[in-house]
Amino acid sequence: MNTFGNNFRITTFGESHGPALGVVIDGCPAGMALSEIDIQPFLDRRRPGTSPLTSPRKESDKVEILSGIFEGKTTGTTIALMVRNENQQSKDYEELREKFRPGHADFTYHEKYGIRDHRGGGRSSGRETLSRVAAGAVAMKFLSKRGITITGTICKVHGKTDPAEMEKEILAAKAAGDSVGGIVQVTATGVPVGLGDPVFGKLDALIAGAMMGIGAVKGVEIGDGFLAAEKFGSENNDQMTADGFSSNHAGGILGGISSGQDIVVRIAVKPTPSIAKIQQTRDIHGNVVDISVGGRHDPCIVPRIVPVAEAMLALVLMDCVLEQEKYQ
Numbered sequence: 001m002n003t004f005g006n007n008f009r010i011t012t013f014g015e016s017h018g019p020a021l022g023v024v025i026d027g028c029p030a031g032m033a034l035s036e037i038d039i040q041p042f043l044d045r046r047r048p049g050t051s052p053l054t055s056p057r058k059e060s061d062k063v064e065i066l067s068g069i070f071e072g073k074t075t076g077t078t079i080a081l082m083v084r085n086e087n088q089q090s091k092d093y094e095e096l097r098e099k100f101r102p103g104h105a106d107f108t109y110h111e112k113y114g115i116r117d118h119r120g121g122g123r124s125s126g127r128e129t130l131s132r133v134a135a136g137a138v139a140m141k142f143l144s145k146r147g148i149t150i151t152g153t154i155c156k157v158h159g160k161t162d163p164a165e166m167e168k169e170i171l172a173a174k175a176a177g178d179s180v181g182g183i184v185q186v187t188a189t190g191v192p193v194g195l196g197d198p199v200f201g202k203l204d205a206l207i208a209g210a211m212m213g214i215g216a217v218k219g220v221e222i223g224d225g226f227l228a229a230e231k232f233g234s235e236n237n238d239q240m241t242a243d244g245f246s247s248n249h250a251g252g253i254l255g256g257i258s259s260g261q262d263i264v265v266r267i268a269v270k271p272t273p274s275i276a277k278i279q280q281t282r283d284i285h286g287n288v289v290d291i292s293v294g295g296r297h298d299p300c301i302v303p304r305i306v307p308v309a310e311a312m313l314a315l316v317l318m319d320c321v322l323e324q325e326k327y328q
Contacts, residue, residue, distance in 0.1 A: 007322035016125030030076030103273030136311020177276030202256025219268030223251025
């Protein structure tokens with residue numbers, strides 16, 4: 001399951017402490033202008049080491065285009081993008097060779113495969129999302145030509161909505177050797193009517209699956225989401241006028257098909273599981289042991305997950321646009 005999408009297919013590769021990470025893209029239409037300049041700004045927003053609020057791991061995350069581009073334009077063949085790891089410190093993770101981090105994928109990977117890469121979590125590391133962001137940047141370039149734009153914003157961090165208070169919560173958690181989570185909203189504007197397919201190809205189902213595929217995400221809402229469960233139908237329905245809809249409680253999707261309104265998605269992001277605070281866990285031999293996770297980790301993944309969520313929404317929408325265009 002390293003491949004995502006049907007018409008616009010991406011296959012990601014690489015580990016947190018391997019030589020490189022990257023993505024191979026298949027299905028990108030020919031003739032679109034594309035260069036590293038279109039991709040790098042998105043990777044820069046996601047990369048670590050940019051502030052006291054993020055992991056101190058220093059990575060330039062410079063993208064290299066290996067194939068699929070000729071004279072500055074896509075050729076319709078596979079596009080390969082790669083980013084080399086430059087600042088791995090694998091020795092920091094030696095204690096984790098035999099210990100499972102609480103809240104992380106260490107235990108389940110070990111039980112499923114009988115082997116795991118303990119260096120930063122290997123493939124289960126949040127660094128894997130770099131590949132998604134690179135592919136999402138290509139999708140956003142394509143969607144922008146059709147008038148579709150995608151933007152993400154932080155709604156809450158540890159229950160706080162004021163930016164200054166959010167920062168205080170993150171720094172306090174960092175000082176305590178702990179971590180905090182939050183809520184991110186992603187909005188797509190300019191989406192045409194008709195994207196998504198009933199019954200099992202519903203647009204909201206595809207978006208929810210894409211967002212839940214991000215390692216730190218534990219919940220997804222479309223439109224008013226769980227708040228809709230507390231309303232009357234007369235309150236929740238988006239009534240229609242001669243000029244369109246009078247509200248957007250549905251988040252731009254009706255019956256699994258885009259309505260032409262903004263698509264609004266919110267995701268719940270859990271606290272980073274790798275923390276310095278002493279916790280109880282098990283080792284690979286079944287012994288109960290204490291653990292304090294060393295290495296370099298984000299005290300809050302929320303700021304860096306915004307471009308990842310934007311990328312996943314872009315990948316879904318581009319796939320659906322290409323599907324819809326088959327029949328036009």
